[in-house]
Amino acid sequence: MEGPEVDDGDNVLNMSRLGLENLSLEQVSEDRRKETHQLLLAHNRLVVLPPSVASFSGLLLLDISSNNMAYIGEEILGLTKLKTLLAKNNRLDEFSLPKELPALRLEVLNLSGNRFEEIPSQILHMQSLKSLSFGGNRLKSIPAEIDNLISLEFLYLGGNFISSIPPELANLPYLSYLVLCDNRIQSVPPQLAQVHSLRSLSLHNNLLTYLPREILSLVQLQELSLRGNPLVVRFVRDLTYTPPTLLELAGRTVKSRGIPYSPWELPENLLRYLELASKCPNPKCGGVYFDCCVRQIKFVDFCGKYRLPLMHYLCSPECSSPCSSASHSESDSEDEAHAAARRMQKVLLG
Template sequence: MEGPEAVEGPHLLNLSRMGLEHLSLEQVPEERRRDAHQLFLPHNRLVVLPPSVALFSQLQLLDVSNNGLAYIGDEILGLSHLRTLLAKNNRLDEFSLPKEMGTMRLETVNFSGNQFEELPTQLLQMATLKTLSLGGNRLKSIPAEIENVTSLEFLYLGGNFISYIPPELANLRYLSCLVLCDNRIQSVPPQLAQLHSLRSLSLHNNLLTYLPREILSLIRLQELSLRGNPLVVRFVRDLTYTPPTLLELAARTIKSRGMTYCPRELPENLVGYLDLASKCPNPKCAGVYFDSCVRHIKFVDFCGKYRLPLMHYLCSPECSSPCSSVSSQSESDSEDEASVAARRMQKVLLG
């Protein structure tokens, strides 16, 4: 071989799909090795990381995805500028990494599609790590030490065998995206409400039967994916929602708009019904109700077929909700705050 053909920019060297089982990086001219900031080596049937990768001293990104890698040697430790390591779809496990790898200042690591049964301790020692992906592995748990990855913003652990979410996960103050779909998770710890930076939470295709009420405290949450969980299946199956009658809707319109009426214009039974209007005790709610009170209904699509009331406040006069005549002022305020938090969840993906 006279030398690898490369597709490259000023700082990029792409040696993907060269079909080389024993890639000889020494053949890359020295000035190219010195200037390369990104090195792409996917689809090369590599079994180990070539020791000559250490010659690329200025590397910031290394992509060795879609090979047959079973081992990454100590040569990677010399890449002091490396910030992104992509090694998807290989044969790596928790014994495949250098013991001192935790001292590296990596910011993005993608080990999805490998054979990890445990989160490598080396990754749990990287305080600089912002993005960590280990989807499609064989992970059975999330260690409590995950809290040590203090800079983590994106955590992808979908497609594993995880059954438990440790409460220590809530200590990741910068976490904005958490993907735990396609696992065996049965419950969500209420401590996750402390993830004040969380914007996306993917929990679809698990074994969840309920969510803690504290989830409403995630005021920045914009996307919550729940499809394929028993709680959603039960919600659809058991949904019994009776909307207000036309009589009540008409009566509410008359009362809320201050329309005048008198016994000479309406039957006696309707006049009596209108006089039974109850004003919601919540000072922030100007509505009235008769047999039931609906303050807020948000409809969402389910599998493109159903329109379901996902968030609603529906009660009778005997209910202890904010619309109840026996609710205390503090209870009303508390419920109103919860409804505001709920409305901030802009997308709830059930289907």
């Protein structure tokens, strides 16, 4: 068995895999404790954090991964310089962390491979976090308060039971890497396209059937993973269409024919309604719609290499744009449909 102190380099104290019976931080000299910047305690069958950890006053990184810890005590709060906490593969849950954890000013927090069913509220107040990992837990949702993490650049939530993406993710100004693979996500909110810093988006092995058209505005996106989703390869025609109301028919007539009106001629509620008109994307149509439209899915080239299924809106079932007509003829061929499916499976850049 190795000795209790294994030094892998300057300011690094590696005591991983020593075993609980040989792990003795008390034997480390006081000077050595002050000089240590990285303390590695993985694979030691720890049940609790050794109280002597608090004496490592200069610690920047603490690795307590792959132990048997069900909670992290307040001893960790004494590590006022700590920037990185790695606590993967333990038995931690949302009740396992001290309430004062935000006082640590952590930048990297990895809690993957634990038993969290929700993200603890104290973590949502850690505005210094740049990297947060909760992969392989039991999360069912992403709280809207995630947008409190204003410094976040890397968010890993793969391997959970998440069913939806909150639009509040769009409020993270520096988010560059978002991993949501191996969940139960059925749709992507169009607001996600507002994360202009996003470079990598992993959505493979979910329940996606289409992507919002706005996703094309992610000009910084370099990696996109969509494999293992039921993304459609044939176009869905006339998914839903409820006949327009008399109000909408009148509004369409006014807007499409350019009938002039002035603010003093119409009630205020009708003026607001007319301002909500959306133009039909078919250039040969020239029509508009308000609440009633036809949803279709069409494939659009992305980055010149891949074809993504995006939601497409038309003003009526009879309205067929040249783009959708060409796409229909392509999807009418089974060979082309299979070819499209193969192309979709290649949307894996990371």
